[in-house]
Amino acid sequence: MCMRNALIAIALAVLANPVFAQGLGKHISESDVAAWDISILPDGTGLPAGNGTPQQGATVFASKCAVCHGENGKGATAAALVGGEPLTSGIETAKTVANFWPYATTLFDFTRRAMPWPRPRTLTNDEVYALTAFILAQNKIIGAEDVMNAQSLPKVRMPNRDGFIPRFPERIP
Amino acid sequence: MTHQRRALDTLEIAAGNGLLHRRAFLTSGAALAAAMTGYTLSDTASAQQLTDAPWSTKAGIPIPEYATPSSYEKHVVRTLTNPKGEPRTQHARTPHHLVNGTFTPNGLHFVISHSGAPDIDPAQHRLVVHGLVKQPLEFTLDTLARYPMQSRMTFVECGGNSAPLFSNEPVQANVQTIHGLASCAEWTGVMLSTLLEEAGIDPKAKWLIAEGADSLALSRSVPLSKALDDAMIALYQNGERLMPGNGYPMRLLLPGWEGNMNVKWLRRIKLVDQPGMSYYEARTYAPVLPNGKAYQFYFLQEVKSFLTHPSPGLKMSGPGFYEVSGVAYSASGRIAKVMVTADGGRTWAQAALQEPVLPKAFTRFRLPWKWDGGPAVLQSRAWDEAGNVQPTRAEVIARRGQTKTPVTNPTAFPSQHYNGPTSWAVARNGEVTHVYA
Known part of the structure; x- marks a missing residue:
């Protein structure tokens, strides 16, 4: 009986999948992917638990970031993270957090996935929130006491939020 | 010679300053070839009486297992912006003036990497499809190799290729420097639509986020419509496995779309209902316009x-x-x-x-x-x-x-x-x- 059911199941599978080799992906669960799933969406989806303040971020920044990004993010071998010319200064204007980035969530996402450059994904979530808060506060986008976490970060309104034109609007879902 | 000269004198002029009609290739091929002057990288030696050269009077060198170009072609290489791998982006540009035809040899295919090429063990590499799907799936390279494959020729071009042309004065540089961030290859792999259909697409899914196994975990958002149109998980490049700099052991291939979106070292595809606004789409590949606004999602590499x-x-x-x-x-x-x-x-x-x-x-x-x-x-x-x-x-x-x-x-x-x-x-x-x- 068991054998017969199995044969029927195989026959149905073959009929449902006329291409010879489909259905080879190993079934996994979302929890299996959790360690890799570092995607953060602009509405805050994917932001982890934790929090940080600009003051906490200043300490982390001095020890882990300033070596490339300069004291307080003024820039060194790596890009400045504070300030920026108006975008109307010319097409080659350097794009910065203050003058360009449309979403604060991108700052958290990129810092967590890619920084520090020599040792990516070694920062704790609290450290990433703190660094995000520090850079936003240095740019006067949030207050010096504001706490960044999964609730507050997506609500941060970036100065250049409405500065973009989709190049191919008909291709945007 | 006089006969050839006469044949060439009758060639049809198609435009000013000596451009001939393309028909000349068909009707005057031999005469044209005999008269062709040719480009030189340096001054050529003058003609002399033919004798046997040393290489014609003894057996040649042993044939190697994996061939590399002649030692006389050592100058046909990519130019590098960051050869020591300092903590910034690396560019390797294709020498368009030193190759011909349409496909770029794998060793000369352009590469941009923001943190070098990861040394991936293919046996341990995994590709995951998850998010807004009915069943999250994991694939090994061996598993993917059992799917029906397709091959297609397509170019890949960096969104920043040809950027010197934005200079208000012409930049004195060669075609490799100006246009070397575009190449063309035959890519072979599994259509992404096959894998997405197997996972079962949730109707709420509108985009996917593709992510690499490189140290920056580079990620880009791609409209689902492109993924279901002609996107491929490429495993082979001009017949051999992908080059490390081009995404070994697998990359996302989005024919015709901005190079950076063709995520290399691909390890994760997450179906989502909105774009992720990753660093590279929200900041890097969004060009500033004269009025201070910026283009976003400049997907296509236009004609x-x-x-x-x-x-x-x-x-x-x-x-x-x-x-x-x-x-x-x-x-x-x-x-x-x-x-x-x-x-x-x-x-x-x-x-x-x-x-x-x-x-x-x-x-x-x-x-x-x-x-x-x-x-x-x-x-x-x-x-x-x-x-x-x-x-x-x-x-x-x-x-x-x-x-x-x-x-x-x-x-x-x-x-x-x-x-x-x-x-x-x-x-x-x-x-x-x-x-x-």
Whole structure:
């Protein structure tokens, strides 16, 4: 009986999948992917638990970031993270957090996935929130006491939020 | 010789300053070849009586397991912006002036990497499809190799290719420096739609986020419609496994779309209902416009062409017959037509297109030219089958702007997505320089 059911199941599978080799992906669960799933969406989806303040971020920044990004993010071998010319200064204007980035969530996402450059994904979530808060506060986008976490970060309104034109609007879902 | 000269004298002039009709390739091939002058990287030796060379009088060197080009071709290499792998982006540019045809050899395919090439053990690499799907799935390289495969020729081009053309004065650089961040290969792999259908697409899914296994976990958002159209998980490049710099052991291939979106070292695809606004789409590949706004989601590499022969560094060795040639390509399908001028745009002749002309792939175009030894300005413009025309530089600059001061670093990116033409000026001494015309 068991054998017969199995044969029927195989026959149905073959009929449902006329291409010879489909259905080879190993079934996994979302929890299996959790360690890799570092995607953060602009509405805050994917932001982890934790929090940080600009003051906490200043300490982390001095020890882990300033070596490339300069004291307080003024820039060194790596890009400045504070300030920026108006975008109307010319097409080659350097794009910065203050003058360009449309979403604060991108700052958290990129810092967590890619920084520090020599040792990516070694920062704790609290450290990433703190660094995000520090850079936003240095740019006067949030207050010096504001706490960044999964609730507050997506609500941060970036100065250049409405500065973009989709190049191919008909291709945007 | 006099017979050939007579045949060539009757060749039909197609445009000013000596451009001949492309028909000459068909009707006058041998005579044309005999009369061709050719480009030189240096002064050529004068003719002498033929004798046996040393290599013709003894057995040659053993054939290696994996061949590399002749030792005389050592100069045919990519140029690097960051050879020591300092903590910044690396660029390796294709030497378009030193190759011919339509496909780029794997060792010369352009690479941009923001943190080097990871040394991935293919046996341990995994690709995960998850998010808004009915069943998250995990694939090994061996598993993917059991799926039906497809091969297609397609170009990949960095959104920043040709960026020196945004300089308000022409940057003196060769075609490799200016246009070397585009290459073309035959890619073989599994259609992404096959894997997405197996996972079962949740109707709420509108985008996917693709992510690499590199140290930056580079990620880009791709509309689901492109993923289901012609996106591929590429495993092979010109018949062999992907080069490390091009995404070994697997990359996302989005034919015709901005290079950075073709995520290399692909390890994760997450279906989502909104774009992730990753660093590279929200910041890096969003060019600033003259009014201070910026383009976002500049998906397509629009119709473009440029001349590779002649070009700066390939010296014209005296008046005579030359083959003018270059490459044209478009994200919107096949190249329909390429026009070439030798008089700075006053008159134009239609170039011959090398068959097969494939969609979203390099198309080689050629035209015979009788250079009279006087000053000339060469330029090409392409049309694609969707009716798109390669804009003039003036049209591009009117919409996109140019720098206020001349660009001094020819490998810098003052903006992105330049698809206007490039003009090469030929001087009386045969030197070729970059000009605006």
